[in-house]
Amino acid sequence: MKGLLIKDYKLMRSQNRFFIVVILVGIAMTLIGYDYTFITSYLSFVCSMFVLSTISYDEFDNGYAFLFTLPFKRNTYVKEKYVFGLITSGLAWLFGVVITTAFQLITHTPDFSMIDWLIAELMLMPALWVVLAVMIPCQLKFGGEKSRIAIFGAVGAAVVIGIVIVRICDFLQIDLAAVLNALPSMGIGTITVLLILIALIVLLISEKISEKIMAAKEF
Amino acid sequence: MLEIKDLQKNYNAFRLHCSMHIRPGYVTGLIGQNGAGKSTTFKSILGLISLDGGNIKIFGKDIKDIDEDDKQKIGVVLSDSGFSGYLTIKDIMPILKNIYEAFDQDYFLNQCQNFGLPLNKKIKDFSTGMKAKLKVITAISHQAKLLILDEPTAGLDVIARDEVLDLLRDFMAENEQRAILISSHISSDLESLCDDLYMIHDGGIIMHEETDVLLSDYAILKVNPKQYEKLDRQYILKVKEAFYGYCCLTNQKQFYLDNYPDIAIENSKIDDVILMMIRGA
Numbered sequence: 001m002k003g004l005l006i007k008d009y010k011l012m013r014s015q016n017r018f019f020i021v022v023i024l025v026g027i028a029m030t031l032i033g034y035d036y037t038f039i040t041s042y043l044s045f046v047c048s049m050f051v052l053s054t055i056s057y058d059e060f061d062n063g064y065a066f067l068f069t070l071p072f073k074r075n076t077y078v079k080e081k082y083v084f085g086l087i088t089s090g091l092a093w094l095f096g097v098v099i100t101t102a103f104q105l106i107t108h109t110p111d112f113s114m115i116d117w118l119i120a121e122l123m124l125m126p127a128l129w130v131v132l133a134v135m136i137p138c139q140l141k142f143g144g145e146k147s148r149i150a151i152f153g154a155v156g157a158a159v160v161i162g163i164v165i166v167r168i169c170d171f172l173q174i175d176l177a178a179v180l181n182a183l184p185s186m187g188i189g190t191i192t193v194l195l196i197l198i199a200l201i202v203l204l205i206s207e208k209i210s211e212k213i214m215a216a217k218e219f
Numbered sequence: 220m221l222e223i224k225d226l227q228k229n230y231n232a233f234r235l236h237c238s239m240h241i242r243p244g245y246v247t248g249l250i251g252q253n254g255a256g257k258s259t260t261f262k263s264i265l266g267l268i269s270l271d272g273g274n275i276k277i278f279g280k281d282i283k284d285i286d287e288d289d290k291q292k293i294g295v296v297l298s299d300s301g302f303s304g305y306l307t308i309k310d311i312m313p314i315l316k317n318i319y320e321a322f323d324q325d326y327f328l329n330q331c332q333n334f335g336l337p338l339n340k341k342i343k344d345f346s347t348g349m350k351a352k353l354k355v356i357t358a359i360s361h362q363a364k365l366l367i368l369d370e371p372t373a374g375l376d377v378i379a380r381d382e383v384l385d386l387l388r389d390f391m392a393e394n395e396q397r398a399i400l401i402s403s404h405i406s407s408d409l410e411s412l413c414d415d416l417y418m419i420h421d422g423g424i425i426m427h428e429e430t431d432v433l434l435s436d437y438a439i440l441k442v443n444p445k446q447y448e449k450l451d452r453q454y455i456l457k458v459k460e461a462f463y464g465y466c467c468l469t470n471q472k473q474f475y476l477d478n479y480p481d482i483a484i485e486n487s488k489i490d491d492v493i494l495m496m497i498r499g500a
Contacts, residue, residue, distance in 0.1 A: 002317045003316075003318035004318075006317055007303075007306070007310075010310040010313075010314070011303060011306065014306070014341075057303045057305055060303065060304070061304060062299050063302070063303055065297055066297050066302065067300075068265075068267060069290070069293070069295040069297070069367075071291045071318060072287055072290075073286075218262075218267065218268040219262065219267040
């Protein structure tokens with residue numbers, strides 16, 4: 001897996017101009033006092049997309065055929081993509097947290113609470129993981145162009161599932177609003193841990209789906 | 220080393236059905252026209268496509284059981300695929316070092332320099348010949364036991380081709396237990412390199428012969444209709460009509476030299492054999 005991680009790092013480095021622009025935009029947004037939570041999410045979401053472009057590079061010009069003659073299993077390739085996505089988005093998240101926290105401390109932002117701030121930032125992680133969990137299998141299955149359509153489809157499906165859940169709750173006379181209102185009583189820390197656990201499960205399911213997608217591919 | 224038994228793969232209008240045996244110490248060539256089934260055979264061996272029938276064994280193991288350790292001992296060149304064009308040779312070196320346990324970085328670097336390959340240029344900006352050289356150097360830089368080379372000399376000029384073939388000869392000379400399976404459109408490459416030749420046409424193996432036998436015992440007989448009438452045809456493999464009468468392929472040149480001193484007998488080259496095997500009746 002180390003060799004594959006190095007390959008993706010080298011491919012990412014070939015896009016260093018784009019990378020620098022993303023970081024500069026993040027720093028500029030911090031300096032002009034933009035919504036700090038948005039800055040971290042912007043940096044980490046954009047950087048998590050790098051994993052998708054490494055898949056495109058691998059696939060381009062029938063590259064998969066040679067790649068899968070190298071001594072690793074297809075499952076290892078899939079796992080590496082998730083690890084790479086988690087590393088890039090995690091590092092970008094960390095960078096975002098460090099610069100926005102430092103800036104708020106230096107400028108003595110009023111009502112700044114380190115704990116509340118870090119929990120708010122931590123809540124970004126499960127959202128990031130779910131995005132990765134949707135994007136990676138779509139990219140592996142459909143490739144660059146078609147995966148965008150597939151992602152729109154996935155979002156549509158999520159909306160439909162949401163509506164169905166609401167209808168089912170109505171039918172079973174479960175008051176969803178009351179359940180949601182009760183959430184704050186659980187404490188923000190508990191909710192964050194719960195969300196992280198749910199995101200981890202989604203990520204694991206997604207990884208298994210991706211393994212199946214790659215196992216069925218012919219090159 | 221590599222055994223293909225009744226390999227079957229079906230596409231819409233194409234059916235591959237072949238068997239081959241690649242022995243240690245041998246360079247085995249696979250010749251055929253475009254679309255004959257060479258690449259499908261290579262992809263089947265490498266596990267890149269599923270099989271519809273038959274089985275393939277590498278190092279005595281079924282390809283379904285081939286693991287990373289076995290793949291460490293295989294070097295591959297594919298005509299239409301390689302490392303991403305957005306990488307440079309300098310990028311590739313640490314990748315190979317971390318993928319292949321026996322990767323010899325000094326050898327790799329020396330060969331790249333010998334062939335004048337730029338280390339910092341993106342592969343997508345390489346010429347076709349440079350890409351071909353890099354693929355071969357990559358395949359032979361990790362002490363592989365088996366090389367599977369699909370059109371490794373494609374796009375190379377005569378000098379570069381000779382250099383690449385020399386690399387392959389050196390690779391074989393280093394260890395007698397190694398083996399190469401190679402395909403090429405350039406029959407002179409195969410003539411000078413291969414010990415054993417398979418000819419594939421329309422998805423089936425139509426000929427298997429040792430190169431020495433093919434070059435010494437096969438011949439083209441050029442006969443007029445009268446000579447053709449009297450000709451003993453028990454050793455004639457294929458016949459094709461020509462403006463002077465008939466062109467016949469035999470694998471018993473000496474028989475006709477001894478018994479028919481008045482007919483024109485030409486030593487056959489691989490190209491002649493291919494042509495006769497495919498176009499002859």
